[in-house]
Amino acid sequence: MKSPPFEYHRAGSATEAAALLGELGFDARILAGGQSLIPLMNLRLAAPGFLVDITHAPDLAGIGANGAGLHVGAAARQRTVELHAETLAAAPVLADAISNAGQVPVRHQGTVVGSIAHADPSAEMPAAFKAQGGTVTAQGAGGTREISSEDFFEGYFTTALEEGELVTGVTVDAWPSGTGHGFLEFSVTKESWPIALAAVMVHVDAGTIDRASVVLGGVAEVPLRRPEAEAILVGSAPGAEVFAGAAEAAAAGIEPLSDSFGSGAYRKKLARVLTRRALTTAAERAGGAT
Amino acid sequence: MSTHDITVTINGAATSASVESRRSLADFLRHDVGLVGTHIGCEQGACGACTVLIGGRSVRSCIMFAVQADGAEIQTVESLAPGAEMHPLQEAFRRHQGLQCGFCTPGMLLRSLELINDNPNLTAEEAREGISSNMCRCTGYQYIVDAVLDAAAEMRAEEG
DSSP: OOOOOOEEEEOSSHHHHHHHHHHHOTTEEEESSOTTHHHHHHTTSOOOSEEEEOTTOGGGOOEEEETTEEEEETTOBHHHHHHOHHHHHHOHHHHHHHHTSSOHHHHHHOBHHHHHHHTOTTOHHHHHHHHHOEEEEEEETTEEEEEEHHHHEEETTEESOOTTOEEEEEEEEOOOTTEEEEEEEEOSSTTSOOSEEEEEEEEEETTEEEEEEEEEESSSSSOEEOHHHHHHHTTSOOOHHHHHHHHHHHHTTOOOOOBTTBOHHHHHHHHHHHHHHHHHHHHHHHTTOO | OOEEEEEEEETTEEEEEEEETTOBHHHIIIIISOOTTSOOSSSSSSSOTTEEEETTEEEEGGGSBGGGGTTOEEEOGGGSOSSSSOOHHHHHHHHTTOOSSOSSHHHHHHHHHHHHHHOTTOOHHHHHHHGGGSOOSSSOSHHHHHHHHHHHHHHHHHHO
């Protein structure tokens, strides 16, 4: 089908976008790459009255790393971020997540921040962002504020953004050397939507895991952190038994929904297996091997 | 509803038009510009039939509004063979029977062109992975992969 009618506005900067959102009111939405929004509009599942296009705002296009982490602007395209040398160095789990998301032509157009702000709990980028940790920068008429990746996702397609705010960028926190990441998803074909996914990070110091992050996607209404699994990992030496125990803990207590792609019980099994395998990969990478 | 004046370059020619905000780039190309080589399949970004190149990069023109393309350089399948002679990719698709009904072919050709431009020495595996963005319900893909590899070889020879 075709999109329902709407009024199009183009913002030349983040400040202009925030002003437009404030002026147009509750029925206005940000249009970045549109790769989630426009299909929803074509399917008539969304019908915003106003769209504010931010992809022509030069101040939102940037990608750059410093010691604190990797900054991704709201207009930066997924494929650009995925192939960016600084992403591979500072946030390889995000690069892995992007390369698993959609297809290349969709990633040419779609944005990383758009996917995070869309907050689909099954999607790759929100889970990877939460696994590595970081902050969302939100801008509204009243100024800017930072929201932690832990607090940003509140439910299905629901975030901590207030009416009139847009996400101008995200910063993915740097982890020290000795860190490894694992990102694994299971889907019917490589192109199809993930049934479940695991995004993990471990830091190994002198043979002991001293920091760990385990996040699951597709099993709850948000990308789901698994503190029980992290508690098993921290203080342990990396090894098959520890990873199996952490994976058990990650899958324990979750109650995923069933759909035509898999039952809740199947998703739960996937969560365990994907976590174990992702941890194994992460520990190998933390040890310097690739 | 709003309407907007846009200027785009389509297959090398500057084109100005007034478009409704909700006009998809695919509908703009087909109905306003008359370039009906761009096909519309699913209209939700899944099938790839509407693939065009913007600045040399493949995008789904059914999930992009024409107004978003303002200022862009767009290449459609019509650019491949402006005259009577087919492009080496089109020749290879014909030779290898890389098409049957032809519906996916414009998108397949443009995505394949991008793949070969990115990597003229692409392997069968890379070609298969690369075209996985586009659906074909006739060929089973094998003949398309054969055609892409053959066309890449020919284009390398022409370059060399």
